[in-house]
Amino acid sequence: MARNSTARGKIVRRFGLNIYGNQKYDRLLKRKPAAPGNPKRGRVRQTEYGRQLVEKQKLKWAYGLSERQFSNLFYKAKAMKGVTGDNMLMLLERRLDNVVYRIGMATSRAQARQLVSHGHILLNGRKVTIPSALVRPADKVSVRDRKPTKDLLRKLMADNSSRPVPPWITVSRDDLQGTIEVIPSRDAIPTIAEEQLIVEFYSK
Secondary structure (H helix, E strand, O other), X not given: OOOOOOOHHHHHHHHOOOXXXXXXXXXXXXXXXXXXXXXXXXXXXXXXXXXXXXXXXXHHHHHOOOHHHHHHXXXXXXXXXXXXXXXXXXXXXXXXXXXXXHHOOOOOHHHHHHHHHOOOEEEOOEEOOOOOOEOOOOOEEEEOOOHXXXXXXXXXXXXXXXXXXXXXXXXEOOXXXXXXXXXXXXXXXXXXXXXXXXXXXXXX
């Protein structure tokens, strides 16, 4: 599947926002706050469509989805009861690769996706290799019972221990496990894009 190959440092500088959550991009933005390219070039006035597109790209690239995956997820959110933008964010957060990242088992969502795809992660004791699988309340995300895998995940969780864990997940670092307590509410999801503009983008 095609992925965005643009350097992540350039992406966060283009948006002026650390959409990936990694602290090194916060340091990069402090050091190089200007967007990449010619600093003398005048700022182009952005159209309403352009604003909507930028917000969609922020969310799509932050979670590492292809265009087809993202649009499919949007229409799934639209078919659900409730606010479409909120539903979209909740579905993104409930993806297994994102949960692995939120637990601290990976430094990035891309690394989390790889861990899931390679069979290192268990969902309720069963190996799941589909990063887009959705978790539910009471689900347990753990690590495959192999010493090399456990050693790797124990190191990753220690390295990522300073990253805040969302309130809808309980983490046991000793057991290398995370438990989904509830479906994440909109208030518990960090804002990196204006979801209403994304809804308007797809509603044309």
